Amino acid sequence: MRFLLDDDxxxxxxxxxxxxxxxxxxxxxxxxAAGDTAPG
Incomplete structure (x- = not known):
């Protein structure tokens, strides 16, 4: 079985x-990860 992505x-x-x-x-x-939760 081969799983290939289509164009979409x-x-x-x-x-x-x-x-x-x-x-x-x-x-x-x-x-x-560094503990700074301000960004985002």
């Missing part, structure tokens, strides 16, 4: 990546 799923993944990147999600997660 790939486009959704790209859109989600753009939204999360624009929101600074990695930086917010790092801040929260």
């Amino acid at each position: 799923q790939r486009e959704f993944a790209r859109a989600l990546d753009r939204m999360l990147s624009a929101a600074g999600t990695p930086a917010v997660a790092r801040s929260w």
